[in-house]
Each structure stands twice: as structure tokens, then as C-alpha cells.
Amino acid sequence: MIQVEGLSKKYCKDLKRAMRYAAEEVVRSFFHLYDYSNETLREDEFWSLNNVNFVVQPGEALGLIGPNGAGKSTLLKLLSGILEPDLGRIKLVGKVGSLIELGAGFHPQLTGRENIFVNGSILGLRHRDIIRRLDDIIAFASLEDFIDTPVKYYSSGMYVRLGFAIAAHVEPHILLVDEVLSVGDLAFQSRCLERIEQMRRQGTTFVFVSHDLSKISRLCPQTLLLDQGEIAFLGSTPQAIDCYRRITHRNYEESPGTKERTDEVEITGLEILDPSGQTPDAFDPQSTIHIRTHFRVYEKIKDPVFNIAIFTADTLQQCTGFRTDIDQHPIGSLSPGEHHFDLLLPECALLPNHYLVSATIWKPGCLAPFAWRWHDGRFQISGGQEISGICQLLHHWQT
Amino acid sequence: MSMSTNDHSSSNQSTHLYVPHRQRELGWRVWVEMAAELFQARELLWRLIWRDVVARYKQSMLGIFSGMITPLAMMLVFSSLHHTKVIAHTASTTIPYPLYAYFGLLIWQMTSTGLSRATSSLVIASNLVGKVQFPRETLVLSSLGVAVFDLCLGLPALGFLLVYYDHPLHWTVLVIPLVLIIQLILISGLGMILSVMNAAMRDIGHFLPAFLLFWMFLTPIVYHPPETPFWRLLSWINPITALVTTARDLALIGTIKWSIPIFTSSLISLLIGLTGWRVFHQLEPRMAERV
Numbered sequence: 001m002i003q004v005e006g007l008s009k010k011y012c013k014d015l016k017r018a019m020r021y022a023a024e025e026v027v028r029s030f031f032h033l034y035d036y037s038n039e040t041l042r043e044d045e046f047w048s049l050n051n052v053n054f055v056v057q058p059g060e061a062l063g064l065i066g067p068n069g070a071g072k073s074t075l076l077k078l079l080s081g082i083l084e085p086d087l088g089r090i091k092l093v094g095k096v097g098s099l100i101e102l103g104a105g106f107h108p109q110l111t112g113r114e115n116i117f118v119n120g121s122i123l124g125l126r127h128r129d130i131i132r133r134l135d136d137i138i139a140f141a142s143l144e145d146f147i148d149t150p151v152k153y154y155s156s157g158m159y160v161r162l163g164f165a166i167a168a169h170v171e172p173h174i175l176l177v178d179e180v181l182s183v184g185d186l187a188f189q190s191r192c193l194e195r196i197e198q199m200r201r202q203g204t205t206f207v208f209v210s211h212d213l214s215k216i217s218r219l220c221p222q223t224l225l226l227d228q229g230e231i232a233f234l235g236s237t238p239q240a241i242d243c244y245r246r247i248t249h250r251n252y253e254e255s256p257g258t259k260e261r262t263d264e265v266e267i268t269g270l271e272i273l274d275p276s277g278q279t280p281d282a283f284d285p286q287s288t289i290h291i292r293t294h295f296r297v298y299e300k301i302k303d304p305v306f307n308i309a310i311f312t313a314d315t316l317q318q319c320t321g322f323r324t325d326i327d328q329h330p331i332g333s334l335s336p337g338e339h340h341f342d343l344l345l346p347e348c349a350l351l352p353n354h355y356l357v358s359a360t361i362w363k364p365g366c367l368a369p370f371a372w373r374w375h376d377g378r379f380q381i382s383g384g385q386e387i388s389g390i391c392q393l394l395h396h397w398q399t
Numbered sequence: 400m401s402m403s404t405n406d407h408s409s410s411n412q413s414t415h416l417y418v419p420h421r422q423r424e425l426g427w428r429v430w431v432e433m434a435a436e437l438f439q440a441r442e443l444l445w446r447l448i449w450r451d452v453v454a455r456y457k458q459s460m461l462g463i464f465s466g467m468i469t470p471l472a473m474m475l476v477f478s479s480l481h482h483t484k485v486i487a488h489t490a491s492t493t494i495p496y497p498l499y500a501y502f503g504l505l506i507w508q509m510t511s512t513g514l515s516r517a518t519s520s521l522v523i524a525s526n527l528v529g530k531v532q533f534p535r536e537t538l539v540l541s542s543l544g545v546a547v548f549d550l551c552l553g554l555p556a557l558g559f560l561l562v563y564y565d566h567p568l569h570w571t572v573l574v575i576p577l578v579l580i581i582q583l584i585l586i587s588g589l590g591m592i593l594s595v596m597n598a599a600m601r602d603i604g605h606f607l608p609a610f611l612l613f614w615m616f617l618t619p620i621v622y623h624p625p626e627t628p629f630w631r632l633l634s635w636i637n638p639i640t641a642l643v644t645t646a647r648d649l650a651l652i653g654t655i656k657w658s659i660p661i662f663t664s665s666l667i668s669l670l671i672g673l674t675g676w677r678v679f680h681q682l683e684p685r686m687a688e689r690v
Contacts, residue, residue, distance in 0.1 A: 084684035090417040101530035109454040121446040
């Protein structure tokens with residue numbers, strides 16, 4: 001079980017000042033003088049974690065997600081006891097293991113077998129335990145042929161396999177996993193996940209940090225979302241992921257999309273509307289979406305091509321695109337003035353997510369553009385079942 | 400593939416509690432905790448020493464002989480200087496000079512290697528310090544392991560010299576391990592303080608070789624302990640003087656000449672050892688951030 005109350009940790013940005021503060025703290029605590037420095041921020045200091053509270057019951061798995069710099073690694077290090085909290089308290093019941101650094105203590109000149117003893121000792125295994133599990137570890141890492149060669153000749157994949165094999169056999173009650181599982185090939189990743197799931201079934205408590213949201217949804221029913229050191233959300237994983245997307249989206253909102261114009265044409269705006277002409281906060285799945293592009297023509301143009309592309313907001317993956325020349329929808333000539341064109345998406349099959357829209361007006365032949373606006377329109381589809389993927393295709397079952 | 404059963408019942412589970420200023424809250428019981436922690440980590444300590452020793456001798460040309468090269472070479476240099484009267488022989492001892500010098504140099508090499516390795520131990524293992532939880536004292540103490548091993552490897556040459564000069568080895572040589580242990584306590588205390596300082600201010604590691612050279616000449620390793628009162632007092636302030644001289648006398652002469660200095664030196668060594676350990680433990684929570 002893990003119990004965290006009011007946990008806060010601060011860091012000093014400036015190196016020289018950090019050393020001075022550290023010296024002060026040491027002298028004060030050595031002579032048992034009261035240290036007020038914990039509660040307030042001195043110059044150049046900032047809270048990397050601020051008032052974090054949560055409980056993980058035995059056997060539960062908690063995911064830990066958040067943007068870079070949110071404090072996830074710091075929290076993990078505090079839980080494993082490497083860092084000391086500045087405020088608050090942490091209580092852990094059970095033997096704690098951490099997968100923060102694979103292959104800790106490995107010496108390149110020593111063989112794999114010898115390094116198993118070193119790393120196992122560092123992770124807390126007794127000598128007799130290491131001997132007992134030695135064959136299992138070697139088998140898990142599939143390194144039977146290379147276990148007696150020096151580790152400096154190992155490929156990075158073998159290195160990581162051995163490191164994980166040892167760590168997986170420590171059998172702690174609580175396991176803290178940092179982003180180590182993102183390295184390694186597909187076979188390794190699936191083996192890691194299998195092993196973690198096996199440990200979960202045996203009742204190990206987990207705290208799992210990852211940027212891979214699909215792994216988190218698969219392994220953790222509950223997730224903690226950290227943003228800039230504070231808890232942004234604590235609860236069911238799908239909601240946490242949605243909140244995470246919204247935060248990322250908000251960061252996009254602060255940086256405007258790029259645009260370009262020529263003397264003839266300028267795109268003045270993008271609107272995403274529902275059939276009644278309103279801009280809703282979010283669209284329901286399978287509802288009709290109108291993408292309206294406003295543009296201004298300065299000199300008469302002939303046969304332009306309109307192009308709309310839709311991207312997912314978090315990964316900027318292009319979902320789909322539409323062009324009037326491919327759809328054989330000729331435009332003809334446009335005289336100077338304000339115009340707009342609409343793209344209608346009846347019963348839009350895109351799955352719940354945040355999306356960005358880019359609009360381009362091309363010269364005839366689609367080789368050079370008149371004007372464009374990238375990632376400028378935004379809309380959100382939400383509701384319905386949480387399904388992975390980009391779109392829901394028309395389908396029916398036949399059994 | 401078999402997996403041993405993992406008993407997750409709450410019967411035999413340890414509880415960890417992390418609060419700010421934990422050590423201040425414990426008071427004097429910190430010592431108990433420190434000792435318990437170190438005792439629990441004894442296997443790790445042994446394993447780290449083993450790792451360093453094996454790694455050192457695996458990829459070495461001379462193998463087990465590399466331990467005696469430095470003191471042997473230095474002994475030859477100083478012996479030739481002595482023979483050509485560059486270093487004056489203020490003879491107050493029956494020990495032949497090469498034997499005298501080699502014995503002292505062997506012990507000094509243990510001190511010097513141990514201290515250098517201890518000072519850089521935290522910096523070398525910085526990724527361990529920042530990422531894995533284990534008592535950091537093991538890093539500093541294990542770095543002394545190679546130094547002691549080198550001492551043992553230099554003994555055959557000592558044996559050879561004893562035979563060559565037909566010098567008897569007195570039974571009091573059995574007390575020497577005690578003296579060496581006291582010396583190791585001194586070095587570990589210093590090493591712990593220096594290792595932390597070096598982690599924060601990296602130039603300590605650069606000054607250390609010069610400091611060690613200076614210290615070596617301050618100690619009567621290659622010369623006899625000075626007779627004049629002023630210099631004698633100065634050399635006894637150096638705690639290593641008494642330890643080295645006593646070790647040498649115990650092995651090669653059989654009696655201890657000055658009993659008070661050895662007593663005070665042992666006390667100083669113990670004090671430095673314990674203080675260094677305490678300071679180190681105090682700074683442990685901060686290490687992961689600063690190293």
C-alpha cells in the first residue's frame with residue numbers, strides 16, 4: 001500500500017545557490033536547529049511537486065501521466081526514497097522495487113553472469129536468492145549463449161533485456177516503473193508487459209509512468225495526471241487521458257497556427273459549425289460537421305482548388321484530407337471580395353478526440369498555393385464509447 | 400519457467416515512512432539506524448568490492464602483480480637515493496633501508512589508493528546515486544576494498560625482501576591487522592567527507608593527488624622518525640605517523656617505541672571515522688539531487 005499526504009518538493013534552479021542552500025540545511029539539521037526553509041520558497045526555487053495526495057491500495061495499479069517536466073520522475077524518486085520530501089509524508093507498506101534504471105551497477109568488463117550478482121545485490125536481493133533465480137533470469141532474458149561474455153560486448157537490446165530480467169525477479173510488493181520500457185524491440189516490450197501483468201495478477205502494487213497512453217489504459221484502471229507539479233486529475237484512466245489531451249490542447253491554443261497569403265488571396269478565418277450554424281464546444285460522434293473557410297480575394301482568380309486537411313491535435317497525425325479537384329468540384333472564377341467555402345461532413349465517422357483543421361487554396365494544378373492556414377481550426381468530438389483509433393467505419397457483424 | 404510464490408499477505412511486510420528532516424526527528428537513534436542499515440547491506444558491500452577487484456584484474460597485463468609495482472618501484476628509487484647518500488641515513492634502527500622503505504610504502508599505497516578511490520566513488524557511480532535506493536556508504540567503503548587487496552598482493556615482495564636481508568619477522572606481526580583496521584577507519588571517515596565534497600565541488604578530486612603527495616612526505620615513510628623534539632612533535636600530530644611506525648615496528652622489531660602517540664592517533668582516527676560517517680549519512684538525502 002502507498003499513502004501520500006501533502007507531498008511537496010522544491011528545486012533550486014541556480015547551481016551555486018543550490019549548493020549554498022544545501023550547506024545551510026545540512027548545518028542546521030546537523031546541529032538540530034529548526035529549519036524554516038522548507039515551507040517558503042527562497043530565491044531561484046520552485047515547487048517541482050506541490051501538495052500531492054493519493055492512496056494506492058494493495059494490488060492496485062496507478063498510472064502516472066503528464067507533460068514533460070510535470071514532476072513524474074520526481075514523484076517516483078520520492079516514492080523510492082532516493083529524494084526526501086520537503087513537506088508532507090509518504091508511507092509505503094511492503095518491499096519496494098523500482099525499475100527506474102535498468103542495469104544499475106553493471107561493470108562493462110564483467111560477464112553477464114557476474115553482473116547479475118552485482119545488479120541483484122544493488123536491487124536488494126540476497127546472495128542465496130540470486131543463486132536460486134539465476135537460471136530463471138538468464139532464461140527470461142534469452143541470453144543463454146552470451147551470459148559469459150563481458151557486458152561491454154552486449155547490444156543495447158541485450159543490455160536492457162538483462163537489466164529487466166534481473167529487476168523482474170526481485171519480486172517486490174510495490175513496483176515503481178519509470179519510462180524504461182520504451183526502449184527495446186517489440187519482442188522485449190511484449191515480454192515486459194506480460195511479466196508486469198503476471199505480477200499484477202499476483203497482487204503487486206504498481207505505479208506506472210509512461211508517455212504511451214495505450215500501455216497505461218491497458219495496465220492501469222486508475223491514473224494520476226500531473227501538470228506542473230500539481231494533481232490535475234486523479235481517477236479513472238479514460239477521463240485522465242481526456243484531461244491530459246485537453247491540457248495539451250490548451251498549450252496548442254497558446255501558439256497560433258501559421259498562415260501565408262499572396263497578393264491575390266488571403267484566408268481570413270476558419271469556422272467549425274454544426275448544421276444550425278453554431279460553434280459547439282464539442283460535437284457528438286456521428287454528427288454533421290460544417291467546416292467553413294472565409295477568404296478574401298484581392299485580384300480575380302480562376303479555377304482555384306480548395307483543400308481541407310484534418311489532424312489529431314495531440315499527435316498531429318493527418319486523419320484525412322479533401323480537395324475539390326479530386327472530388328471533381330470545379331470552382332470557376334472568383335471576383336474580388338469576401339467569400340467563403342463550406343465542407344460538409346455528414347455523420348462524421350471520426351472517433352472522440354481533439355482535432356485541428358488546415359485550409360489551403362491552391363492555384364490551378366495544385367502546384368503552388370494562393371494562401372493557407374495550418375492547424376488553425378479546432379474542434380472536439382466527445383462522447384460515446386472510448387475506442388482506440390481514428391475513425392469508426394461503417395460495419396456490421398455476421399455470425 | 401517457474402516463479403517462486405510471492406507472499407503478499409501483510410504479515411511480513413516492512414513499512415517505510417518518508418518525512419522531511421527524518422534524521423533530526425530520530426535524534427541519537429540515528430546511530431542505531433546507521434549501523435543497522437550498514438549491517439543489512441553487508442552483502443552488497445562485499446559484492447561491490449568483489450566487482451571492483453575482479454574488474455581491475457580482468458583486463459590487466461600484469462594481473463595479480465600490479466599491486467606490487469608501485470611500492471616496489473618507489474622503493475627502488477628511494478633505495479638508490481639512499482645508497483648514494485642523497486637521503487641521509489639517521490640510523491636509529493637495525494632495519495635495512497629497502498625493507499624499511501618498502502614496508503612503509505606498501506601501507507602508504509593502501510592509504511593513498513583508498514582515499515583517491517573513495518573521493519571519486521560517488522561521482523563515478525552518479526547514475527546509481529541518482530536512480531537506485533541503497534545505502535551509499537557501501538560505495539565509499541567498497542572503494543577501500545581494492546586498496547586492501549593491493550596491500551595483500553604486495554606481501555610476497557615483502558616476504559622476498561625479508562628473506563634476502565635475512566631479517567626476522569616477530570610474532571607481534573599478528574597485531575598488525577588491528578593497526579591497519581584503525582587506519583582504515585581513519586581513511587573511510589576522511590573518504591566519506593571528501594567524497595561528498597567532491598560530488599558538490601569537483602575540484603577537490605583534482606587537489607587530492609597533490610595533497611596526498613604532501614602528506615606522504617610529512618609521514619616518516621621513506622625516512623626515519625625525526626629525533627629533534629620540534630619535528631618529532633609535528634610528525635606525531637599526523638595520525639598516520641604513529642600507525643605506520645607502529646605497524647613497522649611490530650613486524651620488524653617486535654616492540655613499540657612510543658605508546659602515547661599510538662593511543663592518541665587511534666583516538667583521532669576513531670573520531671574522524673565516526674564523524675565522517677555521521678556527516679555522510681546526514682547528507683545522504685541530498686546526494687541524489689546534487690551529484
